[in-house]
Amino acid sequence: MNKEPTINEFLLLASPILKDPRFRELKRYPHHGHISIRRHVLNVAYLCYKHGLNKKNISLNELIRAALLHDYYLYDWHDRTSHNGIHGFNHPLIALINAKRDFSLTRKECRIILSHMWPLTFLHFPTSKEAWILCYYDKVATCIDNHKCHLNKKNIKKQKVAKK
């Protein structure tokens, strides 16, 4: 029988990383519009958890940990002076270097983080089911984030018009 996803189970699996003060720093950095990196990676991790919960041969723990750390690059990518090179291509490696510095990662978790931007980072192909799941739900969450930002901007415009 299939298990129902619960926030409590998700938080139990995610809590070792969520509680870490270095991870909490992610809320300082905007990811898409008004949505912080912390909010984005939580959305991605929860989508991955829901997808992976009842699937066979999925390491749910590694999937959730990699999802939480996949954008652990720790800068505001909108500020061009905050990083070298092209953010879209470089940030999986930067996130991996930071994550390895601050957390103890399995080889699979490292590969999942490194391949999450595929096909943009063409040479870093997803090599596990978990990597494919993260690669897919990162894109889904990004679309949802962008839609929310669009609605937010529309509401702000409406409020300004109503005040006039």
Ligand SMILES: [Fe+2]
């Ligand atoms: Fe990313």
Ligand SMILES: [Fe+2]
């Ligand atoms: Fe992401």
